Amino acid sequence: MRASRLITSVEVHAEGEPGRVITGGLPPIPGNSVFEKMQWMAAEGDHIRKLMLREPRGHPALCCNALVEPCDPRADAGFIIMEQTEYPPMSGSNTICVVTALLETGILPMIEPVTELVLEAPAGLIEVRADCTGGKVTRVGFRNVPAFAVHLDAWIEVPGLGAARVDIAWGGMFFVIAEAAQFGVELSAGNAGEIMRISEALRRAAREQLQVTHPENAAITGPTISQLTGPAQGAGASGRSVVTLATGGAGALDRSPCGTGTCARMACLHARGLLEVGQDYVNEGPLGTRFTGRIEDVTQVGGFDAIVPSLSGQGWIYGLSQHLLDPDDPFPEGFAIGDFGG
Structure with a gap:
């Protein structure tokens, strides 16, 4: 050998x-x-x-x-x-x-x-x-690390999908986040192909139309990853997210609820007044597995209102x-x- x-x-x-x-x-x-x-x-x-x-x-x-x-x-x-x-x-x-x-x-x-x-x-x-x-x-x-929303309810034009309403938020990576309901897709593992198609189109369009740079590190730009969100499907969960990892092709689903995606989602919810400091957010992934997030504190990052999130799960x-x-x-x-x- x-x-x-x-x-x-x-x-x-x-x-x-x-x-x-x-x-x-x-x-x-x-x-x-x-x-x-x-x-x-x-x-x-x-x-x-x-x-x-x-x-x-x-x-x-x-x-x-x-x-x-x-x-x-x-x-x-x-x-x-x-x-x-x-x-x-x-x-x-x-x-x-x-x-x-x-x-x-x-x-x-x-x-x-x-x-x-x-x-x-x-x-x-x-x-x-x-x-x-x-x-x-x-x-x-x-x-x-602190998480914050850069854009809320922004509109982009997505080839093959038309106008889409999205958020852009940082949770350790820059995400383009969109409600799945506007595309008529259910967030289950069985719909992986359609979720990936939509998510990759969103990521590419957002990268062109809403490119962002981290205010404290100009070497970090985005969005580089996409997240579709929807209501929880299991008892005790707060919501469901499916993140599509960029692969250079059709993409691949994150099998977990995605930790940085959960934190970015919590930052958007907090910015809308829907999630408070000390409140848990239990996020489901496409398999029904869960991460539990919580807003521990609030802070500022380069002029943006930000949350200090915690996250937990098992490996x-x-x-x-x-x-x-x-x-x-x-x-x-x-x-x-x-x-x-x-």
Whole structure:
């Protein structure tokens, strides 16, 4: 057996969304912050993202995380988030996957019944509380970066759909958010094809007509991801969201309720006076799994009224992997075929 590269990973999913966690085999990654490390990966190490996310080692719905040394002395670990077409500054489901992998594999010590730690994401420091029992992380809660709405009830023209009313909001990524009812589509996994078609059209149109830049980091622009929302379908839930990840093709559904999407949605609800500080928002995803968000406080970000959200959910480890690259493999960066969301 020959290998020009060997990468080890922990395979984890958070409420259904897979978030592979790379634990070994990466080159030294320079940078004075995890955001700078992410920028280096995008410029110099993007072949790793492609290798790990594209077929045959990955698939269009897969996300990946690279564990890195933190730069902020207050952080216990750092991580770079990788998706099919971008490096998101923050991700809720990936944070849950990373915490689960760090604690259940012993990379960081687990303290029962509660482990508290700080992660450095590209978006900044993330304070984490993990409930732990019998060596298992049973719940991961974290205080996210501030979330805020940039546009509410804006109208865009979407090819094939006509005029659409949307919000643009930041929850760790910039989302274009639209009520699914205006397109006549039900938010269930069985409607994945139609949801992806609508969501990708929305994302492209919003990117052209309502492009936004983060007021505190001009390197972050958007919207790069889309979210359709609707009423809850299960008892005890507050609403349902289906997020479509950009894949460079038809897109792929986020299997979870999407953590950063939940925070962006809460920012819009708060801006409309529909969600108050201290109030929970239980968000369903396309599988019916749930993340629980809460507005912990309010603040300002670059002149925008913002919320300080928390989010919680659970992750499960389902495998340990060693990924090889044969020096003669004809697909050293994997491949994407449009028959499966790519």
